[in-house]
Amino acid sequence: MFVSYLILTLLHVQTAVLARPGGESIGCDDYLGSDKVVDKCGVCGGDNTGCQVVSGVFKHALTSLGYHRVVEIPQGATKINITEMYKSNNYLALRSRSGRSIINGNWAIDRPGKYEGGGTMFTYKRPNEISSTAGESFLAEGPTNEILDVYMIHQQPNPGVHYEYVIMGTNAISPQVPPHRRPGDPFNGQLVTEGRSQEEGEEKGRNEEKEDLRGEAPEMFTSESAQTFPVRHPDRFSPRRPDNLMPPAPQLPRRSRDHNWKQLGTTECSTTCGKGSQYPIFRCVHRSTHEEAPESYCDSSMKPTPEEEPCNIFPCPAFWDIGEWSECSKTCGLGMQHRQVLCRQVYANRSLTVQPYRCQHLEKPETTSTCQLKICSEWQIRTDWTSCSVPCGVGQRTRDVKCVSNIGDVVDDEECNMKLRPNDIENCDMGPCAKSWFLTEWSERCSAECGAGVRTRSVVCMTNHVSSLPLEGCGNNRPAEATPCDNGPCTGKVEWFAGSWSQCSIECGSGTQQREVICVRKNADTFEVLDPSECSFLEKPPSQQSCHLKPCGAKWFSTEWSMCSKSCQGGFRVREVRCLSDDMTLSNLCDPQLKPEERESCNPQDCVPEVDENCKDKYYNCNVVVQARLCVYNYYKTACCASCTRVANRQTGFLGSR
DSSP states (O other), rough: HHHHHHHHHHHHHHHHHSTTSSSBBBBBTTBTOOOOOOOSOBBBOOOOOOOOEEEEEEEOOEEEEEEEEEEEEEOOOEEEEEEEEEOOOOOEEEETTTEEEESSSOOOOOOOOOEEETTTEEEOOOOOOOOOOOOOOEEEEEOSOEEEHHHHEEOOOOOOOOEEEEEEEETTTOOOOOOOOOTTTTEEEEEEOHHHHHHHHHHHHHHHHHHHHHHSSSOOSOOOHHHHHHOGGGGGGGGOGGGSSOOOOOOOOGGGGEEEEEEEEEOOOSOOOEEEEOEEEEEEEETTTBBBOGGGHHHHHHHOOOOOOOOOOHHHOOOEEOOOOOOOSSSSSEEEEOOOOOOOETTTTEEEOOOOGGGGTOOOSSSEEEEEOOOOOOEEOOOOOOOOOOSSEEEEEEEEEEEOTTTTTTOOOOOOGGGGOOOEEEEEEEHHHHHHHHEEEOSOOOOSSSSSSEEEOOOOEESTTTSSSSOOOOOOOOOOOEEEEEEEOOEEEEEEEEEOOOOOOOSSSEEEOOOOOOEEOOSSSEEEOOOOGGGGOOOOOOEEEEHHHHHSSSEEEEEEOOOSSSSOOOEEEEOEEEEEEETTOOOOSOGGGGGGOOOOOOOOOOOOOOOOTTTOOOSSTTTHHHTTTTTTTTHHHHHBBBHHHHHHEEEEEEHHHH
């Protein structure tokens, strides 16, 4: 009892010394009073010379869409930080040199979270707050056990990617990790009691618990999907060897003859599905009774080494992997936002994208949703209409219209709906002003070169206010617009006389009009028609002009018929038909039912040979000559001319019809 009390007293005193505020601290070398700390290279008491910091910014201007390599992360790299300099529509991607995609590979965008690759755990971050300007990032403590390549999925101008990692130098010292002390090891020259060892064991357990907590990935699914299909990240179910694998205490060899090692089951599988791992459990048992005995009864050197065995190799149920919502499509008012929903399945500690039909047993989450960040600004009429700009007639008046936010501040017009903007200017009619007749000067020339004619001027009724429009109401005393004039008698004068224009040659489209133009000599009361040559020294008025009454629209035009393909017994002829608009360009607006035929038959009459009065049969039995086919001989062709000619014409017609 006294010994136990003494041990507890010493333990209490030692603990009080370590815990008191004024006590000496413990350095990274586990010694009291030591001021050593771990440098950036992971060396306890180092001076940061055992490693090299590699950093830079990838600013290349990219032109084509797709994957572009940014930087290579070498094997053994630590403190890895890959960060976009500000937010963009681009994505970062990570792939091993062996070709295995780790993050955002194969044109599939992964959601933020933890991803294992290259022997370390990468934390993928993608800020989604609208107010945030931070870009994507990959973070990892390392070290990596293979070369990794960082890529950018280029979709818009590159904002710049900052990269940084630490590699051990040629003169680097391996990171020092203070070993765990075993019970009985000296601490600062003193013997640590068993009570102290127990405290160390508890602290070691706490450290392991912290490591387990640090190793857990953040929850990456919604509560619904997590309850239905729990998916574990690779670092959350690393198989642990059984505790009985630690070397046992030395045992007596004489007892090993009666006992041996026997497998009694296996450890629990590290996963419930998707290929996990487990280890066999070996226990010391009696050879005869097979009863379990203390491990000291068996030879520790003969204990089998547990080897990892696969278990639960069937795939996990597929689940919907829900991405984060995109930014709202509108900064105010009702907008839309989208998110990526992929069907995934976990196998061999990896989450793989599979066909959507594998998730058909689950209700697919919505990929689009309405959103509203704030109430839109609205138009407000701040003032009443001003007075009209003119005292009479038609003028304008104005008022103040502003775009006001939902908190009452005046903002730019672009933040309000321009289609709903109230008018801030309109016409106003203040009634008629005093009106007067406005006249031009008389024309200088008389309308006739000889005889009676007229001179003209323009007359218009206008208000006497400069900004008003022409109005009626100047009264019935309209000044004359024409006055007579006379340049003397026209006796014996020669001139062209033009008649009235005829009607247009067509009812629509472009046509022509005609009129008579004759050369005359004008006397006092009569006209004498002369030969046109008498007026040749004068410019002759046109006798024809174009006219256009109204558009015809599209019409069918056709060429002349071609020659008939045969002169008798039925042939055919063709022509080309096109639909043309008023400007003679091709159109498809013609009525198909009114389209003229492009082909027709012709010359249906039989082929009648010309009658030759000198071609007659000289014998009554010329039909025998024809049957015997003797018409090929000139004698019979002449003696039986009519019969041989009819046969020849029939054969020619038959061949032509073929």
